[in-house]
Amino acid sequence: MRLTTTSRPRPAAGAAGRDGGAPPALSVRHATVGYDRRPVVRDADLEVTDGEAVALLGANGSGKSTLVRGILGLADVLAGHVDVLGEHVEHGASAAARLVGYVPQRHSVSGAVPSTAAEVVGSGLLASRGFWRPPRRGDRERVLAALDEVGLADHTHERVSRMSGGQQRRVLIARALVSDPCLLVLDEPTAGVDRASTEQLVATLARVKASGRALLVVTHDLAELRDVPDRAVTLVEGRVVEDVRLGARTGA
Template sequence: MSSPVISVNNLSAAYQKNTVLRNVNFEITPGSLTAIVGPNGAGKSTLIKTMLNLHPSLTGEVQYFGLPFKKVKKRIGYVPQRGSVDWDFPTDALDVVTMGLYGEVGWLKRPSKSHKKQAFEALEKMGMGDYANRQISQLSGGQQQRVFLARALVQNADLYFMDEPLAGVDAATEIAIMETLKKLNAIGKTVLVVHHDLQTVEDYFDHVLFLNKTIINHGKTEKVFTKDNITRAYGGNIRILGGGI
């Protein structure tokens, strides 16, 4: 087996005094497409944020490609929840995607024509070429999510974290996003997705990570996506699989 892309050792995190993550341990194999699932408040977003140094950890460490986060920042792309930014910000779709390249542009420099071209191509890949100059508040929720995905694409990372990219989007966007994720996967990229819809897990993801403040189970979808694990993660009040329990 190849060495893991991510290894998380004993990670814990808290919001003020409430522990949200407890002793989380797992490893992610290269080229996998993993769903992180769990009930509300299970710490799914916190897990991602803590892994990306956006939230402080209490204990533990995370390594990427065998290295600490700071050394591999540029190989990691992050798509936050759509609601985490102000969509009334005075800017257009192309500009938001171009922001994904700011790290590459460098200090005191403006994005060049080739940066803009890359950004436009990423928008086209997400079927958003016609909306490049549209003010972002004029886009639908699904279109905004596609802009975020396009922004992640231009970052050309090896590893992607996505926080609920399918939440509240239309069916066409859901298909477009999943096709994009599968394409990324096919060229060897590793993708972790916080996912809320248990009905689509088996169709979309090859790995599942059940989280409820700590890891409940983690592995290949066909092995661990069982009624038993779902009940353990969600605590029994679930009516999804096969008409419910």
């Protein structure tokens, strides 16, 4: 089930895609990204369209995390442009950041305070609703739809502390999906989970992609993602050195 919302910002005027239609979910053009005027990623080009999944590859220290932080508005775009659905991403508060769902690399979502799957997923609505405001009409339905999208509709009231690592990772994906982002960014989603959980996670990503969302997946193991990615982009020392359409080389 694809969640719907009427609160998504409209693309900026003149922010059409290369074909003159709607802008891509993610457009990175000649972007240099870093911290305190110190570049880490240089002159990067990357585009992800609706319904497309791109794997982001690279060794530790290659700049993957910095590029992702630039997309999330958590690092400085020192040159070039990073746009999400035609909205410019800037360091700090950014309208574009609300269009991106992020799933961090974490092995557990359980904590000192017991939480159900629905409660964890519902926390994904707090940024748009405000921590001090009561739930809005339709919030419960959004939470249930997000859990259904990741195959956990039957675990709504289950404590996340009692779930497997793979189920917890899917709860995090549902939390990212509940606000209906146009782009879902995942950091090593299959890391630290067993083979059966990996299969479930990959099936979840395939369903999310089929719903029309754009996916950017940071990974060290492309094979684990099976046939979900359409392209593989490789970073080396802060530069994009390959952009390969899986099955046919496209060039960077």
